Amino acid sequence: AQSVTQLDSQVPVFEEAPVELRCNYSSSVSVYLFWYVQYPNQGLQLLLKYLSGSTLVKGINGFEAEFNKSQTSFHLRKPSVHISDTAEYFCAVSMVRDDKIIFGKGTRLHILP
Amino acid sequence: GAGVSQSPRYKVAKRGQDVALRCDPISGHVSLFWYQQALGQGPEFLTYFQNEAQLDKSGLPSDRFFAERPEGSVSTLKIQRTQQEDSAVYLCASPDFLPGINTGELFFGEGSRLTVL
Numbered sequence A: 001a002q003s004v005t006q007l008d009s010q011v012p013v014f015e016e017a018p019v020e021l022r023c024n025y026s027s028s029v030s031v032y033l034f035w036y037v038q039y040p041n042q043g044l045q046l047l048l049k050y051l052s053g054s055t056l057v058k059g060i061n062g063f064e065a066e067f068n069k070s071q072t073s074f075h076l077r078k079p080s081v082h083i084s085d086t087a088e089y090f091c092a093v094s095m096v097r098d099d100k101i102i103f104g105k106g107t108r109l110h111i112l113p
Numbered sequence B: 001g002a003g004v005s006q007s008p009r010y011k012v013a014k015r016g017q018d019v020a021l022r023c024d025p026i027s028g029h030v031s032l033f034w035y036q037q038a039l040g041q042g043p044e045f046l047t048y049f050q051n052e053a054q055l056d057k058s059g060l061p062s063d064r065f066f067a068e069r070p071e072g073s074v075s076t077l078k079i080q081r082t083q084q085e086d087s088a089v090y091l092c093a094s095p096d097f098l099p100g101i102n103t104g105e106l107f108f109g110e111g112s113r114l115t116v117l
Helices: none
Strands: A003-005 A010-014 A019-021 A024-026 A031-038 A045-050 A056-058 A064-068 A073-078 A087-095 A107-112 B005-007 B010-013 B019-024 B031-037 B044-050 B053-056 B065-068 B075-079 B088-095 B106-108 B112-116
Touching: A003 A087, A010 A019, A019 A107, A024 A073, A031 A064, A031 A073, A045 A056, A045 A064, A045 A073, A073 A087, B005 B088, B010 B019, B019 B112, B031 B075, B044 B065, B044 B075, B075 B088
Parallel strands: A010 A107, B010 B112
Antiparallel strands: A003 A024, A019 A073, A031 A045, A031 A087, A056 A064, A064 A073, A087 A107, B005 B019, B019 B075, B031 B044, B031 B088, B044 B053, B065 B075, B088 B106, B088 B112
């Protein structure tokens, strides 16, 4: 079965600084990978996804992630964060052609003024 | 409807009480998922429907949990004899992809927050 590990439960970063949120997955078969975001008092929404093709994927709000098969990672990055990026970010995985999506425990991004 | 609608948004139950949580997915979406999100945790998969068929219920934590979707649209998650450890936000999601063609876009409701005293 597949699983997702988000090593950092919280990441504080100064406004306009770059940020990387780490995600590692475990699976014996090919996977799809996702990042979801949950803003305060809102539901989860899809930020970006990797299904196939280019390993660098771009999402909404200036975020991007890179799929690294050899390191089984899918880290999320943004070159310059804004206060509005304050949210909880969830990495998720599913097996190819399996509809079930498994989520990590989440990383809370805390933007410092 | 325009989005996934869940009710009630908040529910306080006494231990031992039965509760029912409702999910109204996006019209036309074939599949429906239930997740449980405990405080400070990520969403944990509970169960999955394709139309009225419950294809996977491997995540239901005990036989006190029961889900149904009798007409392939609205779904109800029922928890019998609630316990304190059942306190969590219960999320419903419906994807825009057809079964077996997963593109990852799950549309989530705002959740039903259950507190068991």
